[in-house]
Amino acid sequence: MVSRKQPSHGLSLRLSKEQKASRAFAEHLFSDDIISPEGRDFALETLMPARQWAPWIARLLLLLGSALFLSGVVFFFAFNWASMAPLWKFVIVEGGIVLGAAGAFYFSLKALEGKIAALVAGILVGVFLAVFGQIYQTGANAYSLFIPWMLLILPWVILARFSAYWFVWFAIAQVALLTYWSQGLIPGPDYTLLTFTLCALSGTAFLVFHEMGFGRDKGDGEAEWVRILVVFYVLGMILCPFVYFTFDLSFGNVGAVIGALAALVLCAGAYYIFRWKLVDKIAFTAAVAAIAFAIGTVFTKVLFYDSGRAEYSGLWLLLALLFLGISGTAIIHLRSVYKLMGTDHD
């Protein structure tokens, strides 16, 4: 989505407003007899030179290899847990952390190898805390493991500037928050729905943090997928209390009321941010979809405010037409905004 200069072929193109040519487009030109087989080969070689595959395969090997190796380490601990002497447990895990940190230093955090080494070290910090908790019996609450883990690796996450690391950290932070909420604070029944709001708000805070610290200068896809996943997560979470409040309409349930209000703010905020400030087609579509869903929920409640009205067929037809109108209007709006954003389709 972010502008990039195209240095090759002597062409100076800014691609923010133009879609990328795809392999299918080249095939289309060939199948319609617009270009010859040689022209097709030239187009495909231009779009995806054969020599580009080797770096891709190397990257895949490194990522898969690291993932498998790390899983092997975890399995190894699971098997030998009981029989292993505490000292050995610490030596192996701490040795892994030191090796990971040393690897990150050796390869540098600008290289993929260094980033992966830092990620390995970060995950082993969690293993270390688990081992520590087992041996010294620090307490039964899960949050006493996840909160220190989240805080301890945060500097590495910021320094590594690696999207996968950010995402792993987000997952750890979410588990830390949820376990602290349910085991530490223990909310009453009126506050249970606040769990969703808490997840959504913490996700939003993460997004802001991530974009400020990492996303802005990595607009070529690295940060994008983390943003998209978290946006879907945040909007999905916040719509739950909104739907509950709309159908329940009880102001006594504080969690639902706060959640519904937060939903309005977050949906509007997501719309504004991804439309104007941090232009992102998929995140913007998610915001529009969330707003459309919220409007549809309100209409459903208005039409069927008591269960007896479900017998009126006309109301169902009206609801179908309303849904049609909402989705149609949203599509019109999305298409018009896409045009302003540029036509890079996917």
Added chain:
Amino acid sequence: MTDGQKSIAPKALLALLAKRGFLPDEKRSAAEKALRGESERVPVVLQVFSGLGAFLSAIPFVIFLGVSNLVNFSSEWNLFGWGIVFVAAAFPVGRATSRATNLKTAYFHQLALILMGTGKILAIAGGTGLLPFHEVWNVVIMLVVLAGVTYHVFASSVDRFLSPLFALAFVPIAISQDFERVPEIQGLLMNGYFVLQVGILALLSRGPFRRSLYSPLYFAVLFSIANVVLSLSATSSLDEFFGLTLAYNTYLISGLLAAGFAFLIYRASGNFAKIGLVKAGLILAALAVLAILPAPGVLFGLILLFLGYRDYNKYVTLIGLGFLAYFIFRFYYDLDMTLLTKSMILMGSGILLMTGYLVMRMRRWHEHG
């Protein structure tokens, strides 16, 4: 996993082709037309949104038909008749899309989708009871007929993707239920059907079928194969909960996927000689190992990653990553070994792959191939 690709606009590609003499002057207008078609392509995310919107609208519409007694849900002829009426009504509404102004297009398109979706559901529900064959085959027949009849005339990529996908996904269910007592034929048909799907996918990847009209069909077949591969990891659950016996031969599927992947690499590189004998040998050896293990899920995940990278399709790449993560986990989880042996195999596999990376790095293949 998407870096390294060249970002070039379609217009720039045409200019480059013309500059190199690959675009004759008499073909310029046809190329411009193709370019316009490319720029009018609807983004995937909007297609998904449109499909979901239509689906959600169709639910109260179907309830309306039931509550108003307009459709008699206990009469097969009534259901079938109304289904055909709605399908037929979707055509003129869909055609109005091309005539309408931009503002109206979206509403007409959504309405056409709702009518088509509702019509097909009703027609299948009714038609299933009218046909004389096994119940599930009746569903397959209805799905195939409706998808076949509407594909070329109803211009909606959502419908063009979903209708064949449902038809393709129902065939193994029909084979499983109809030939439950004849396992030999069941296995033969099921594996033959998988081979057929791979063949169709290969056909759709080539020349005349690589145009946007057949793109939804291509993805429907790809997703149907994904469905088969996914079902391989849940054969016991499918049998237990749904009574479905899936008689796929895992080695055949694995071998076919490995061969297909080798062919894709061959096509992408031009020929194996260009890659170099050593590298080509290593790739083929790795594929052979995955085929022999067998690891169809891992292979299919790799194929999706490959296709996603090749075609600039981030959605396919993401699905490929998901497949890979899940099936690697499943592969080791299913191994009938102790945790210690599993951990050794996992660490060994990891070290092997990282050694491969280091070899590429030492030979500087990772920089420029």
